[in-house]
Amino acid sequence: xxxxIAQRLFAFLATLLATSLVVFLVxxxxxxxSAQIMLGVDAEPDAVAALREKLGLNRPAAERYLxxxxxxxxxxLGDSYTYSVPVIELIVDRIAITIPLAVMAMVLTIAIALxxxxxxxxxxxxxxxxxxMLGAQIGIAMPNFWFGIxxxxxxxxxxGWFSAGGFPGWEDDPLDAFKALILPAVSLxxxxxxxxxxxxxxxxxxxxxxxxxxxxxxxxxxxRAALWGHGLRNAxxxxxxxxxxxxxxxLSGTIIIENVFYLPGLGRLIFQAISQRDxxxxxxxxxxxxxxxxxxxxxxxLLYVAIDPxxxxxx
Amino acid sequence: MTLLTVDRLSVxxxxxxxxxxxxxxxxxxxxxxxxxxxxxxxxxxKTMTALALMGLLPEAARAEGRILFDGEDLVTxxxxxxxxxxxxxxxxxxxxxxxxLNPVHTVGAQVAEVLRLHRAxxxxxxxxxxxRLLDLVGIPKAxxxxxxxxxxxxxxxxxxxxIAAALACRPDxxxxxxxxxxxxxxxxxxxxxLIGELVREFGMALVLITHDLGVVGQVTDRxxxxxxxxxxxxxxxxxxxxxxxxxxxxxxxxxxxxxxxxTSQRGRLDTIPGVVPDPSAVIAGCRFADRxxxxxxxxxxxxxxxxxxxxxxxxxCHRVREWA
Numbered sequence: 001x002x003x004x005i006a007q008r009l010f011a012f013l014a015t016l017l018a019t020s021l022v023v024f025l026v027x028x029x030x031x032x033x034s035a036q037i038m039l040g041v042d043a044e045p046d047a048v049a050a051l052r053e054k055l056g057l058n059r060p061a062a063e064r065y066l067x068x069x070x071x072x073x074x075x076x077l078g079d080s081y082t083y084s085v086p087v088i089e090l091i092v093d094r095i096a097i098t099i100p101l102a103v104m105a106m107v108l109t110i111a112i113a114l115x116x117x118x119x120x121x122x123x124x125x126x127x128x129x130x131x132x133m134l135g136a137q138i139g140i141a142m143p144n145f146w147f148g149i150x151x152x153x154x155x156x157x158x159x160g161w162f163s164a165g166g167f168p169g170w171e172d173d174p175l176d177a178f179k180a181l182i183l184p185a186v187s188l189x190x191x192x193x194x195x196x197x198x199x200x201x202x203x204x205x206x207x208x209x210x211x212x213x214x215x216x217x218x219x220x221x222x223x224r225a226a227l228w229g230h231g232l233r234n235a236x237x238x239x240x241x242x243x244x245x246x247x248x249x250x251l252s253g254t255i256i257i258e259n260v261f262y263l264p265g266l267g268r269l270i271f272q273a274i275s276q277r278d279x280x281x282x283x284x285x286x287x288x289x290x291x292x293x294x295x296x297x298x299x300x301x302l303l304y305v306a307i308d309p310x311x312x313x314x315x
Numbered sequence: 316m317t318l319l320t321v322d323r324l325s326v327x328x329x330x331x332x333x334x335x336x337x338x339x340x341x342x343x344x345x346x347x348x349x350x351x352x353x354x355x356x357x358x359x360x361k362t363m364t365a366l367a368l369m370g371l372l373p374e375a376a377r378a379e380g381r382i383l384f385d386g387e388d389l390v391t392x393x394x395x396x397x398x399x400x401x402x403x404x405x406x407x408x409x410x411x412x413x414x415x416l417n418p419v420h421t422v423g424a425q426v427a428e429v430l431r432l433h434r435a436x437x438x439x440x441x442x443x444x445x446x447r448l449l450d451l452v453g454i455p456k457a458x459x460x461x462x463x464x465x466x467x468x469x470x471x472x473x474x475x476x477x478i479a480a481a482l483a484c485r486p487d488x489x490x491x492x493x494x495x496x497x498x499x500x501x502x503x504x505x506x507x508x509l510i511g512e513l514v515r516e517f518g519m520a521l522v523l524i525t526h527d528l529g530v531v532g533q534v535t536d537r538x539x540x541x542x543x544x545x546x547x548x549x550x551x552x553x554x555x556x557x558x559x560x561x562x563x564x565x566x567x568x569x570x571x572x573x574x575x576x577x578t579s580q581r582g583r584l585d586t587i588p589g590v591v592p593d594p595s596a597v598i599a600g601c602r603f604a605d606r607x608x609x610x611x612x613x614x615x616x617x618x619x620x621x622x623x624x625x626x627x628x629x630x631x632c633h634r635v636r637e638w639a
Contacts (some may be wrong), residue, residue: 211414217371218409219429219480222394222404229416231426308419309464 004305004312014297019290027283031055033057038081038277041056050080056279072287082278090269090281091288097167097258101181101188102250108189109196109246114194117200122227125206132197137196148187148260155183165262184261188254192246199242203235211236218231236307241303248293318487318520319345319368324380324390326363326372328594337363337376339544340615345488350514350521352535354528354567355436358591359577360544361524363419365490368522370397371414384485392536394485406481410472410493422449422476427485427583448479471502478509485517492524507534528571532556537627545592545600550628560639561630562607563587601633609634 028034035051036043052058056067078088086189120132140165156164162183168176207213208231255267268284273281305311325430326338331462345351350400353361364599367378370389384405389397392554400406409415415426426448427441436444442461449457452475465473474494485584491510495503512534514521516628523535539549548561559565569585592598601607603615605616611634619631 005596032634151363211409212417214371215409215477215480216417216428217416218369218401220398220400220432221428222398230420233419234417310466 004300007297008301012294015294015297016291020069020287021065023227023283023287023290024068027279027286028057028061028064031075033145034279056305063298068283071242072291077284078277078280080273082273082276082281087281087284091266094266094269095262096170097181097263098251100178101185101254101263101265102247104181104185105188105250106247108185109192112189112193112241113196113200116199116230117239118227118251120197120201121204121208122224124208130199134306136194136197136281140198142190144187145193145256145260147190148184148257151183151187152260165260167263180261184257185262187260188257192250196239196242196246200235200239202229203238206245207231207235209223231245231308237304240303240307242298244296251292251296252289286304316345316346316347318349318385320366320381321345321364322381322383322468322591324364324376324378324382326360326367326369328373329375329377329441330595337544338367338429340380341539341541341544341546342561343539343549345520345522347487347520348514348518349537350511350523352531352538353522353524353541354526354531355536355541356526356567356591358594359541361541362492363467364541365492365522365524367615368488368490369405371401371403371407385530386407388613399433402429402486403482403484404486405488405490406486407490407492408474408477408481411497412470413465413497415471415477416633418425420464421462421464422468424482425465426476426483429480433484434556444483445479447519448483449476452476452482452513453477453505454479469502471506472497473504475509478506478513482513482517482519482543486519488520488522489514490522490524493526494523496525496527496532497618517519528567540567543604544594547603547632548630549629554625554628557639558625558628559617560624560628560635561632564611564630566606597637599600 033048033052035048035055035057039048039051045243056064068077075088077091079085080087080090080140084092108115116132116135123129154160154166162179163176167180168178204227208227211233213226213295215232216225221229252266254265255271257263258265258267266288270282270285272278273285317392321341321343324341325336326603327334328422329455339366343351345571348590351354353364357362363372363376366372368382370392372378378390382391384400385458389400392400417423423442423445427438430436430441430444431438434441446457446525449460454460454475460468460472465476468476477495489510494510495506498506507530508597510521510523513519519637521534522572523530525531535552537550538552539546540555540563541547542563548555548559548564555564559568566585566587570587572584577592587606592602598604600613600615600617601610601619605612607614617633620628621631622635623629624635630639
């Protein structure tokens, strides 16, 4: 068991190191002067030279790479060029929205997808299955920003239960802040749960054809008991895989939904940083997203091992 | 004393162009402590017959006729009643021990599950009983094996675990569907011996489904031979081994690998020419007629009658009296 985890941990660290190198090479070393890009083609050569000096672009690439890596350990990522505040502060502010929003959306997604997906599989080729599949089809086809707008119209404008957008901050009134994230979380969860419900349904259908389900029935378990007791855990491998991808996607910030609800999250930060050519912020946020994806994949790997004992001995 | 009476059991599969009969008018009885072999090649309906006895037919298949178990008709029994009987009074083991156990549950939990379900045992009590059962079926170091997963066991050991789970509630009937087919030859004999021993010890009735006549001769009191959904011959094992009447049964015996040293060895196995008819094919006469070397005109025109040949020995054939 510990050998498998050690192996996964090693792969995890190696992936982080390799991706950080790629991000650094693409943004800082490949032809194209970062200072020139940030200031634009019409910038004065003096101004470009001054920015190069300020950004430390005159130092050797290896030294800059190591300084940047060390910055991730200490939290010192330098200052944003456009906001003139430490990048780390920007990021911390933004993930205070993006992480809770992603977690809420994911919890909703899992709750909706597992119940409807298993229900559809248990009612395979019957009206219950058709209903769930139709709902999932609509959920996948409907753009989530449009669903977000509908939610705002109904729950914020007509009923007045929620605010139509914006984020009051966690400090003043945590409950208000939580409420501000509910509608965005629901609009995100709609599409994600439609996808995950389909994956769950097909995974459970596959498992229901397995011999051990017949064995469970031969022992006297009802269909439902065999499904929950013997089917679900075996069906979880593909489901957990998709869950991991979805959670990584949600954690990277969701530009459109953040814009619909005026949420200053990570998605809007990177969107603004790119449009303002603030490469310092871009580089750090991209690396942060990479870290999140790699961490989630590592956790998914650990979940695989927890779900299926056969993977404890496999390489 | 008759424990099980199967009376004109048919299993129809709902196909796109109407129902297809997989099992046709199968009748037999099983006494307490009796061992019955059902023999036939793949697709002859022997597994469907067993699944019908368990009430576990595929969703598209339907059983007709009567299956009287201890006076109760299983064809019309509701699902809750069947759940109560399965695993408790009628148990079944399957062909593939590799895939018949749940890969993510421990061996102990899978044996204990039956006891918790039907005997309302707590976890500790059920596991203690599971340990006793694993010991009984000859799993070495049973205590350690309780917490092992199926992939950590060999094929033979997995089949022993299946047997332990099937015997946990001391059922009246054990259905064994090709229990040794997927195992190594050396292990086959051990598992077969084990089943035979336990059936005697527990006083169970056994229905052994197999395509292997050698297995039938070793274990069973009575045999029914199935072909294309029909029972073509039935009788005491000794009688059928001594005087096989139906041309299909004769063909099966001729197709058996002969043991080395026999003078009749010719280096090649006899085969039955032709193939099994498609279950959906409409055949007016005997379903074996196309492959039968004794077939005459009437065989192709009229369904064959069930002909009594001797005491408790019947064959489904127009011409069987001419030689039996």
